[in-house]
Amino acid sequence: MAVPLSSTSTLCHRSVVHTRRPLSSLFFQLPHNNYPVCILTHSSITYSSNLSPVAAIPFDLSPPPIDHDLYDDMAVAGAKVSEDWVIETFNNDEEALDAVDNDTVVVDLSHYGRIRVSGEDRIKFLHNQSTANFEALSEGGGCDTVFVTPTARTIDLAQAWIMKTAVTLVVSPATSKSISEMLNKYIFFGDNVEIQDISDKTCLFALAGPKSNQVMMDLNLGDLIGQPYGSHKHYNVGGNPVTVAVGSVISEEGFSLLMSLSAAGLIWKTILSHGATPMGSNALEIYRIRQGRPAPGSELTDEFNVLEAGLWNSISLNKGCYKGQETVARLITYDGIKQKLWGIQLLSPVEPGSSITVEGKKVGKLTSYTAGKGGNEHFGLGYIKKKAASKGDTVIVGDNVSGIVVDVPYLARQQPPSVSSSKP
Secondary structure, eight states: OOEEOOTTOOOOSSOBOOOOOOTTEEEEEOOOTTOOEEEEESSOEEEESOOOOOOOOOOOOOOOSOOBHHHHHHHHTTOEEOTTSOEEEOSOHHHHHHHHHHSOEEEEOTTSEEEEEESTTHHHHHHHHSSSOGGGOOTTOEEEEEEEOTTOBEEEEEEEEEOSSEEEEEEOTTTHHHHHHHHHHTOOTTOOOEEEEOGGGEEEEEEESTTHHHHHHHTTOGGGTTOOTTOEEEEEETTEEEEEEESOSSOSSSEEEEEEHHHHHHHHHHHHHTTOEEEOHHHHHHHHHHHTOOOBTTTBSTTSBTTTTTOGGGOOSSSOOOTTHHHHHHHHHTTOOOEEEEEEEESSOOOTTOEEEETTEEEEEEEEEEOOGGGOOOEEEEEEETTTOOTTOEEEETTTEEEEEEOOHHHHTOOOOOTTOOOO
16 A cells, blocks of 8 residues: 655655755766866856766665655655555656656656676676676676576566676566575676675666656766667766666666665756656556566566567577577577567456457467556557467457557567677
């Protein structure tokens, strides 16, 4: 059950504090090689060579004194929090869904997992444990990667950032603990790898929507606009480390902001002051389904493999052995992909898990459903046998709900990589 936040709410799950500074205080890019550093403000740009470097990594920070500034700021915007400490809604779901299509939203993703993988063998380790080609990446880059079982069944779709001394993984809330445990399990004697869950030591926001670039410009972070997905840079706000990256776990377009707890309140308030609309998890789930991004517990389960989920952009076919690689290779070689994930426009509500049929024969399963904007844009995601139906075909979902098979934006952008490609 969701409960409204107020300035008198007592929240102990995540303690957040920020120094009360004017909103003109912004990001300082960390200096390198003692070159002059651009000091960024809302009103002007000046230069200095006298800044002391502030280490952005590792994020091994002790929690600051308990305060509730971040949640107070969210309460002003009407936030309601679930028993699991997830911001469910700002009582503006329709507005937020319109903004993500036409303007800019900011989403608090602090309930998502952040896992720091360090040690000299970290790149080789992650290269062998997931589907992306980590060895083709360099510092300041990033990618999406899929964690799978030895038989290539899906666990989670994660975002990875390659930093100077570590790799930071952003994973779904439902899999954060299990992925940390799994990675620790596969550290063998002699491996110089350390796994650290930094979720409770950091906050994570995402910007999404067609005008998110303008917000980045207003924040004097325009140097990231147009950079490849996963590219990131380190900044500080009042001496607190902030990493800003291209893309996020909710959208390939837009940006992620990973920060220390003490910087969160000021950054949240500043983003809102530049016109971003806050979006809660309820509206975010509607957006996810409409975009067609698969999620653990729905599309990413041990029922479906990574190729059936269509996550081609996160798979390298030429990087050598990794967990699930043999199964992936066989599926491709012998055309073993028997079903595909689609969007389905529905005439009325239907429960996830319902069977999908064609001419009375079961051909698939509905995995997610949303009523959409206004509660009357019924839409779902589901796996359908390749030979049974494709784009434009009519299917029956559940007892007697008619649906039309359609493309969804996220999956439509996935392209099977060539065997010779080195793209992660």
